Amino acid sequence: MTWYDYIVVGAGSAGCVLAARLSEDPRVNVALIEAGGPDTAREIHVPAAYGRLVQSSYDWNLWSEPEPGLAGRRLPLTRGLVLGGCSSQNGMIYIRGNRQDYDGYAADGAEGWSYDDVLPYFRRSEDNERGKDAYHGTGGPLSVSDGRSRHPLADAFLDACAQAGHRANPDFNGACQDGTGRYQLTQRDGRRCSSAVGFLRPALARPNLSVLTEALVLHIVVQRGRATGVRIKRGGQEFTVAAAQEVIVCAGTYNSPHLLLLSGIGPAADLARLDIETHQDLPVGRGLQDHLAVPLVWRTREQTLHSQSTPHAMATAWSEGRGPMTSNGSESGGFFRSAAEQPAPDLQLYLSHSMFHEDGLGDVHTDAYTVLTSSISPVSRGRVTLRSAAPDHKPRIHTNFLASEGEMKTAVDGIRLALGIARRPALLARGGRPHLAPESDADGDVEEFVRRTGCSTYHPTSTCAIGSVVDAQLRVLGVEGLRVADASVLPSVPRGNTNAAAIMIAEKAADLIRGHGLPPVSSAADAMPLSGRPQKAGKAGGKNTALARRRLMDLAESHARAEPEELDELWEELECVRPEQILGTWRGSPLNTGHSAERRLRALRWYGKTFNSPDDVQPLICRDEHGRLYSETDASGGGGRLQMLPFRNDVTTALVYDAKPVIDYFKKADHDTLMGLMTGGNEPSDNGRNFYFVLQRPC
Template sequence: METFDYIIVGAGSAGCVLARRLSDTAANRVLLLEAGPRSNKFWVHTPAGMGKLFFHKELNWNYFTEPMPALRSRKMYWPRGKGLGGSSSINGMVYIRGHRDDFNYWKSLGNSGWGYDDVLPYFKRMEHNERGEDQYRGVGGPLCITDPVVKHPSSHDFIAAAVSCGIPYTEDLNGEVHDAVGFIQHNIRAGRRHSAYTAYVEPILMRENLSIRTGCFVERVEFRGHEAVGVVIIENGHRRTIRAAREVILSAGALNSPQLLMLSGIGPATELRRHQIHIRVDLPGVGQNLQDHFYVHASYATTRRSSYNNHISGIRKLWEGARYLTTHKGYLALGSSQVAAFVKSKPSEPYADLQISFRPMTFSYLESGRIEVDPTPAVAASVYRVRPSATGAVTLKSSDPTHPPALTPNFLNHPDDIGAMIFGIRKIRQIMSAQPIASRIISEKVPGPTMESDDQILDYMEQHGNSAFHPAGTCKMGHDPLAVVDSRLKVRGLARLRVVDASVMPRVTAGNTNAPSMMIGEKGADMILEDAVP
């Protein structure tokens, strides 16, 4: 039977970081398991290829939520990365850490070592920022952080319009001032996606103490009493057990990590009994506290030079493709959004609770499952509430590990979320009607000028609102009855088992979640090495 010191389940944003940092110690034998395939594909490396990966049959789990009563009983599509790099290999590459008070809130819950001043060194250790090093940015780390290779004139005008509406400007959304408007940085290196895998693992593939297995489906964690001693996997149609001499670490993400815990007998007793799963530890919080950013977008028809739709659609996309292949520059080298603005929905909020994002292009989802750039000039702005009041749950559909979990995010189930989102749509309209961006706008396409009252905007959100695909919180750290892990990320009531991914966030961060997920991997690796069990 194979034995490794550390088994990491999931080669996503946190898992790849763990694999790098744990294998930095030559004496550690590390195994990184991934259910999906290798992700060395052209559209993975090409930033604009994210649209090609949205419904990818091999590199995506292609999940759907349960029907949501507050959203007309819609089932919402929920993509999750499946392959080396996880969601960092299919996402929009936006690099936003979150507000300093996100982390101070985590610490206030009794999670020592997780305040902003504690985690900032880990963010800096991750980075090689093209702007250079300062109090907030890092250089020399594995992950390249860069500015958009093309800063479109419409993006400059959106920023200027936002400033005229009272939103301060910042040079660095990850710097001293978070509640502001400015250009977004991305994890893109020389015009290519810099995923957690390409940044952290690809450069160390020759290490003899690191093994990487793709196509390995983990069924459950194996225990001896209350100690995790390995995992049961299915590989090439065969079931077998691999032993962990030190620890098993779950980094399967906020949807799959709680599922795997429950399949291993760790979770709410009522849920486990419902599926005839032997109860190892009754942990009521496993799968609870599911948080995500509910997202609504608006789009505007513009003058021809105000959008780059025409550059990446029709016959001109061939020229743009050739430009990218020869230079790795141009519109195909851009991340999903160019600008972000963080604003309060009401003065009583302690800090911004809305993120508004802008991009000088638009696309549509086709019934075939494809995503296509719109053929006419247009720009888009979106909004989501970064600290949602409503929470949901991840539960089991079956004790069969090959069945997807039941995902119930409970979007728009709280009046505070509804009110904030309506304010956000109105704030987008205020910015888009201000100069200089207003001179580029021909008309509002969606929600459309007829959607004016609160009830009409709510109706639009119910029909067309979506997930920003930032699930978190389902194995949260803390000390309350729903806490799953402690501040060292150890699963409560068990030994040699940790969860290290976005599921441990007590509350989701203000912004895109890839950067904080990688930071959790960095800090989690240090904790594991410090605690080094025999």
């Protein structure tokens, strides 16, 4: 039987991240099993074409059961069936949710999931073209950009918001979520940056990563309380692959609970009814939440995606990454509170320059725009249950939208908010006849409209929630060797789109599995105001690492005198590193600033540093009089430890000396070159200035 250390089920937003991160360690082998096929279709990568993937062979084509709160209608519940999962099919809007969501999870017992705990993982995944700051990262695998299309209706919507008195917010993922603005997108060079593109592709060449597509996992093999592998169906054949360490289920909010239930992990009574042996009695599938969306549509004289989606525009977007089809279709929007006493936004709006009707499945037959209102702080819980014990039968899904008191009022408030914006001159000037709107503003008509047109925003979560199905380490309660790591583990749906959250969950899961993690951010760094964000020179306001590296090497090789201010600037330009990236022996060279440490190191015939592991460090490797290397312990006070620590605007690897009040911080110029910065250990003549040095891997 084939075996792997880790089997990751589902190559979606989370699964691609997890498989890529786990396979960074060449000592483990990882299998990523995906029911869908490769992500080769152009419609996946050309942003404005994603609507064509709905109800296609790239869609699981799931439907809800008749929904009592929505006039008994059944809702399409689109899910990506392809490498990248929903990240290959979604609207690319980059939103993380609200600080209060994560702090709420932690307050309810999800230890390690507060906003300060998860922010380092959002930042680690990110390569934000605006540059990095206390909230955003650069150099990560996920490209986040401002989008290349600037549709005039997106701007008209923002003007109308301003006319209605709503304030602008340039960064919904920064200090404050409230306000209106353009969405940042998971796009790179005008094309979609799915998890498959950003995380998986760069890892595909690794010999320790196997990706199996068109392979449906039928159930998890559980023996004596331990997950030992998975049963797979591929090309008409069934077979089992074994997991030496863990099975991690990343099959998404509908399919992860479906798979657990098929494997005998779920409510015992439900399983017994279908003659499935219960391995663990857990409320799997019970906590489902989603955002209800209600569309308002107007015809317009402007060109919209209806008339812009030409074969030529498609070809231009595909080959050159520009033109109207680089749009995600919903370029602007905002976050609002239905009442001032709401603790955080409970409504999100999207302006889409397209016609969205009949649950997103209606024919787009004319130029039109949609203001979509979404209730982002629901209370109701739905459920995912088994239709039968056959793995290829789709699960039963009850979204239970509007089941709780007060939810209809929020939806009605959302419609009124949207109408209040749409009736401002900036949008009125662009609009024509309403195509889809309530009969009148009367409560009864608006409520009827919500029941008739409400649908899913495709943000389902919480069916395998932390606290009820998995613990805070994402381990399935009562089953060894089994975790869930995708949007289903969120205790409740966050206030906003859920792709970034799924990616963050997988980033964190990788560290939980590997047994080390990023430290939480300090509140001080986190509280940095928006206006205080440093803007960097170089590519689109981002880093200019190549230039900084060249200058650094010049200074190290020439021993030319350097000004500490210049070195401070070079430091800012470099990327953070993690302890496992810098293991090994390094040759060191002081940078010449006249710091007292240069003299001390010269006297010791300093060679460099050795990091055998994060806990086994030799801070000072020197040469004896015969030129032989040895670990100098008198001057260094012994050893030290590597750990991630916040420093200035970053969180990067630091060497904390065991017996001296000294910390060295490191950043990466390239794979073989680090810049080091020592704090502490100064003499009065140093005037509080830091000692800078360069570390290089010996040839």
